[in-house]
Amino acid sequence: MIDRSLSNKLFRRAKELIPGGVNSPVRAFRSVDGEPFFVRRARGSKIWDVDGNEMIDYVGTWGPAILGHAPSCVVDAVTRAAKEGVSFGIPNPHEIEIAQMICDFVPSVEKVRMVNSGTEATMTAIRLARGFTGRDKIIKFEGCYHGHVDSLLVAAGSGALTLGQPDSAGVPAEFAALTTILPYNQPEAVEKAFEEDGENIAAIILEPYPANAGLVFPKEGYLQFLRDITEKYGALLIFDEVMTGFRVARGGVQELEGITPDLTAMGKVIGGGLPVGAFGGRADIMDYLAPVGPVYQAGTLSGNPLAMSAGLAQLREMEAQKGWERLETIGQSMEAGVRECLNKIGKNLTFHRVGSMFCLFFMEGEIWNVDDVKRCDFDAFTKFFWGALDAGVYFAPSQYEAGFISLAHTADDMEKTVTATAAGLKAAFG
Ligand code: KE4
Secondary structure (H helix, E strand, O other), rough: OOOOOOHHHHHHHHHHHOOHHHOHHHHHHHHHHHOOOEEEEEEEEEEEOOOOEEEEOOOHHHHHOOOOOOOOHHHHHHHHHHHHHHOOOOOHHHHHHHHHHHHHOOOOOOEEEEEHHHHHHHHHHHHHHHHHOOOEEEEEOOOOOOOHHHOOOOOOOOHHHHHHOOOOOOOHHHHHOOEEEEEOOOOHHHHHHHHHHHHHEEEEEEOOOOOOOOOOOOOOOOOHHHHHHHHHOOOOOEEEEOOOOOOOOOOHHHHOOOOOOOOEEEEEHHHHHOEEEEEEEEEHOOOOOOOOOEEOOOOOOOOOOEEEHHHHHHHHHHOOHHHHHHHHHHHHHHHHHHHHHHHHHOOOEEEEEEEEHHHEEOOOOOOOHHHHHOEEEEEHHHHHHHHHHHOOOOOOOOOOOOEEEEOOOOOOHHHHHHHHHHHHHHHHHH
């Protein structure tokens, strides 16, 4: 029996001081009917909890740890930067370097603004779309999560869905009324929305590969359809690549799919684990932002030298190591191991993977949107999660979350992951 007694004790204390004992809901392990462990430290592919249990980590702080935890290049860069000043609130050269790198990596991004979270990035992207087009309506898709932005926290994914609360209290009906929620992967629903109200729609925002309802892929031609219909009606296409950007490819999903959005929200990997978000796109749109244009946005710590140094170090290391090619190889190895486990027990569960992002769905058959995902066997998932965790592998504590492989995951980790996956499946299905 795994000892997590100190974690349990800390959690009791945390709940006296912090709502739900966590600073972000999905960490509370509510969807797996348990209590979270508390981490002591993390390095490479491993994490150690306060009770001394070692685990192979496939959450990777929800995406940023693409090199693994505490990579030397990032730690050294942050240490060097800190000695020069922790925060300035004054333009600094790091900001130009990371802006240049983002524009180089993502051709659709001609200008970029750094912020401090993915939520800030998506929130400002839709404000910019409204300011640029002079329109108010936004279209988003069920199951897509774009951070806790009032007008986007409607039929959201991730923690909102995990808690079974896709709509949040505190969002005025007037805000929600400006957000049209459509099913993902159903072009006819988008056509109808534009036919009825196209001249009032400022933008479509979507995760091009929805990864807050597991990991879902667009049907053939769907992203191009969205690009075409937004162009036809003068609305903007916003890709929320906070999770997929710099993760599934150097240039994100838009590189893989050859689609050029008008704006892109980014985050996670570009912060190297420090608080960073960014949004960018067409220069004519971005120049609507203050101080040049009429759309206001600001941030005390935006462009912070530590966060910029961390992101720059991580992106440079990924380039130097041809990281995206290597992650595909590691991902193939992991997928083969998982499928071998499924074959052994005669379960044809649906497994989606793109590069280093993956999701094992506890159901069989095709999955095209969040309604399909809702058909999963959540009880089996919960048993799998704890079975794998007790065997030393930490997968995301929700069926609605994706998993992340890093460059630090070794062949030995893969072997242990297969063993733990088998243990999880045994716990789930006997
Ligand atoms: P943050 O504000 O949490 O930095 O980013 C919000 C966000 C925006 N867009 C996408 C596609 C995202 O996945 C996220 C945040 N992702 C979740 C994990 N599914 C963060 C984990 C959490 O909420 O604790």
